[in-house]
Amino acid sequence: MHHSTALPISISAVTKAYGAVHALKGVSLDIQAGEFMTLLGPSGSGKTTLLMAIAGFTRPDSGSIRFGDQEAILSPPHKRGVGMVFQNYALFPHMNVARNVAYPLKLRKVAKAEVDAMVAEALETVQLAGYGDRAISQLSGGQKQRVALARAIVFKPRILLMDEPLSALDKKLREHMQIELRHLHEKLGMTTVYVTHDQREALTMADRIAVINHGSLQQVDTPRKIYESPANRFVADFIGESSILPVVRDGNTIRFDGNALKTVTAPPDGPLALMIRPERLAFVTDASRDEVNTFAGNVLELVYQGDSALCYIELSNGTTVALRANTHAGGPLDSIVEGASVTLGLHVADTVLIPAGRDA
Amino acid sequence: MMTMINASGLSSDARRERIALLGLTSPAVMVVMLVMVVPVGWLFYLSFIGSDGTVSMENYRRMLDSRSYTRIFVTTFQVSMLTTVLCILIGYPLAYFLSQLPARAANICMLAVLLPFWTSLLVRTYAWLVLLQRQGILNRWAIDIGLLDEPVQLVHNMTGTLIGMVHIMLPFLILPLYSSMKAISPDLMRASSNLGASPARAFWTIFFPLSLPGLFAGALIVFVLSLGFFVTPAVLGGGRVVMVSMQIASNIELFFNWGAASALGVVLLVLTLGILFVASRFLKLDTIVAKGH
Numbered sequence: 155m156h157h158s159t160a161l162p163i164s165i166s167a168v169t170k171a172y173g174a175v176h177a178l179k180g181v182s183l184d185i186q187a188g189e190f191m192t193l194l195g196p197s198g199s200g201k202t203t204l205l206m207a208i209a210g211f212t213r214p215d216s217g218s219i220r221f222g223d224q225e226a227i228l229s230p231p232h233k234r235g236v237g238m239v240f241q242n243y244a245l246f247p248h249m250n251v252a253r254n255v256a257y258p259l260k261l262r263k264v265a266k267a268e269v270d271a272m273v274a275e276a277l278e279t280v281q282l283a284g285y286g287d288r289a290i291s292q293l294s295g296g297q298k299q300r301v302a303l304a305r306a307i308v309f310k311p312r313i314l315l316m317d318e319p320l321s322a323l324d325k326k327l328r329e330h331m332q333i334e335l336r337h338l339h340e341k342l343g344m345t346t347v348y349v350t351h352d353q354r355e356a357l358t359m360a361d362r363i364a365v366i367n368h369g370s371l372q373q374v375d376t377p378r379k380i381y382e383s384p385a386n387r388f389v390a391d392f393i394g395e396s397s398i399l400p401v402v403r404d405g406n407t408i409r410f411d412g413n414a415l416k417t418v419t420a421p422p423d424g425p426l427a428l429m430i431r432p433e434r435l436a437f438v439t440d441a442s443r444d445e446v447n448t449f450a451g452n453v454l455e456l457v458y459q460g461d462s463a464l465c466y467i468e469l470s471n472g473t474t475v476a477l478r479a480n481t482h483a484g485g486p487l488d489s490i491v492e493g494a495s496v497t498l499g500l501h502v503a504d505t506v507l508i509p510a511g512r513d514a
Numbered sequence: 515m516m517t518m519i520n521a522s523g524l525s526s527d528a529r530r531e532r533i534a535l536l537g538l539t540s541p542a543v544m545v546v547m548l549v550m551v552v553p554v555g556w557l558f559y560l561s562f563i564g565s566d567g568t569v570s571m572e573n574y575r576r577m578l579d580s581r582s583y584t585r586i587f588v589t590t591f592q593v594s595m596l597t598t599v600l601c602i603l604i605g606y607p608l609a610y611f612l613s614q615l616p617a618r619a620a621n622i623c624m625l626a627v628l629l630p631f632w633t634s635l636l637v638r639t640y641a642w643l644v645l646l647q648r649q650g651i652l653n654r655w656a657i658d659i660g661l662l663d664e665p666v667q668l669v670h671n672m673t674g675t676l677i678g679m680v681h682i683m684l685p686f687l688i689l690p691l692y693s694s695m696k697a698i699s700p701d702l703m704r705a706s707s708n709l710g711a712s713p714a715r716a717f718w719t720i721f722f723p724l725s726l727p728g729l730f731a732g733a734l735i736v737f738v739l740s741l742g743f744f745v746t747p748a749v750l751g752g753g754r755v756v757m758v759s760m761q762i763a764s765n766i767e768l769f770f771n772w773g774a775a776s777a778l779g780v781v782l783l784v785l786t787l788g789i790l791f792v793a794s795r796f797l798k799l800d801t802i803v804a805k806g807h
């Protein structure tokens with residue numbers, strides 16, 4: 155049943171309004187065959203709406219959704235052959251676990267013996283082997299989520315949509331399932347759209363991440379690109395921790411606190427801001443190295459977090475920046491105390507200038 | 515030691531709470547005793563008193579011996595059964611339609627379903643008489659447009675009784691059915707169609723089984739209420755449809771035979787309880803299913 159022909163999804167200019175709420179404002183997104191695409195965005199940003207449009211439950215107001223070279227936007231959901239894990243599981247309460255998982259197979263008239271084998275295999279995959287006879291009402295939230303996953307993958311769809319499928323799991327099971335899902339994806343090779351509002355999950359799992367806010371895409375890129383060169387302030391803010399500091403533009407020279415900033419590439423046009431990730435900032439003693447931008451300041455506050463410590467430092471122009479310091483013996487924490495005068499270094503490659511506006 | 519003290523303290527607290535709750539139910543228990551148990555007990559007692567005033571089985575023996583009594587019971591079951599089936603056939607699609615409407619429209623339509631509830635039973639029944647009788651609106655209209663040559667008998671028979679009964683019983687079926695349909699998440703139907711089920715397939719494999727508890731509950735209410743119904747069959751049946759309740763009335767009003775009437779009442783009560791008991795076993799099975807929501 156392995157589908158060597160995974161389908162690319164091509165979404166273009168899809169809009170959807172619920173009355174005055176514009177849930178999707180012209181979303182265009184190309185997902186390659188077999189790609190693991192993660193949709194990341196805050197609550198109410200339109201993630202579920204986009205997924206529902208792909209699955210065929212929401213009719214967009216305009217736009218096009220193509221699977222391969224076929225327009226899918228007018229075909230009914232049961233003919234799309236898309237597997238989906240619903241945000242609220244949507245398990246059939248009058249069927250036990252095994253019958254829930256077998257449901258799509260029976261619709262496809264798979265032989266009885268094969269159904270049993272495939273159901274057992276799917277339940278094995280989600281670590282629920284032997285749970286076939288359980289009633290849905292007897293399952294915990296996490297178990298329900300895994301049954302929903304088993305039901306969506308058992309018929310080996312060429313496109314798999316998942317709406318926050320791991321949100322009810324505890325950390326350990328969640329991390330296990332993340333790896334399991336990646337393996338499953340590698341094994342079956344289906345084009346996958348995965349919705350989450352957990353940025354770490356998105357960074358860990360995705361081939362590419364599509365960041366969405368207020369119904370429009372902010373950036374579509376690899377996890378590393380998204381993290382290291384966010385397209386705008388929203389993306390910088392939403393993914394990871396960051397300090398965003400004002401800079402003054404002077405032609406092609408960008409000044410922070412009067413000093414010219416060294417950058418790797420020429421700064422983009424328009425008003426800019428400086429984005430600093432806390433873990434990319436370090437205490438330095440030698441302030442004259444070429445590949446480092448330096449800032450002077452005073453330690454305002456030290457927050458010990460076990461594996462690291464967060465230091466808030468007030469720079470000489472009055473802005474505050476966060477720095478993540480190692481906690482190992484002999485590290486910076488030995489000498490840094492609240493109130494101390496410090497010099498901070500930021501590698502030019504980590505000196506990221508982003509458009510200063512709130513949204514793209 | 516500590517846990518022992520706590521345990522006895524907690525259990526006596528729980529006992530106090532139970533007694534307090536029992537105390538709160540006592541007014542209701544007393545009312546039920548007064549208006550239900552005492553009269554029914556009295557009825558029960560009367561049914562064993564013969565015409566000469568002594569204890570006898572005479573009233574029950576008459577029921578077994580007389581063919582007319584058998585016919586009355588058969589008619590009663592027939593009318594109740596047919597009413598229930600017709601209510602299901604009409605009510606199920608209607609409730610389904612209502613459950614799929616947007617909230618505002620559903621509320622307005624629900625009002626239309628409930629409106630008859632707030633009109634007197636007698637008024638509604640006589641209104642059907644006006645509509646259905648030989649010189650009634652329906653017959654005259656059908657003749658006017660050439661559908662019929664002469665009026666058909668729509669009332670004072672089984673047809674009229676059933677029309678009236680179904681009209682009056684329909685809300686009792688629709689209310690529980692509608693609420694159980696409303697409880698079915700639209701995501702279940704979406705999931706079903708996502709997994710490859712056509713709309714018809716999704717309906718029969720998911721929606722219909724999940725609506726069954728409501729359907730059973732509604733059908734049971736309709737059936738049991740129909741068993742003891744009096745006004746509608748009396749007015750619209752025109753004496754041709756004799757149900758148990760009507761025989762009870764005539765036993766008292768015409769023959770002043772309280773014993774015979776009581777015996778009929780007792781038999782109807784026992785049969786109804788029997789049906790409820792059997793049905794409750796079926797419904798048990800389904801409440802397990804319904805819990806999954």
Ligand SMILES: Nc1ncnc2c1ncn2[C@@H]1O[C@H](COP(=O)(O)OP(=O)(O)OP(=O)(O)O)[C@@H](O)[C@H]1O
Nearest residue numbers: 172175177195196197198199200201202203204351
């Ligand atoms: N059926 C609907 N009717 C009206 N408005 C809706 C409907 N569905 C979604 N919306 C609105 O559309 C917007 C996007 O909703 P959507 O469910 O896609 O968000 P989401 O990104 O999935 O959020 P979450 O992370 O909380 O699940 C929200 O403002 C929501 O209120």
Ligand SMILES: [Mg+2]
Nearest residue numbers: 201202241317
């Ligand atoms: Mg959502």
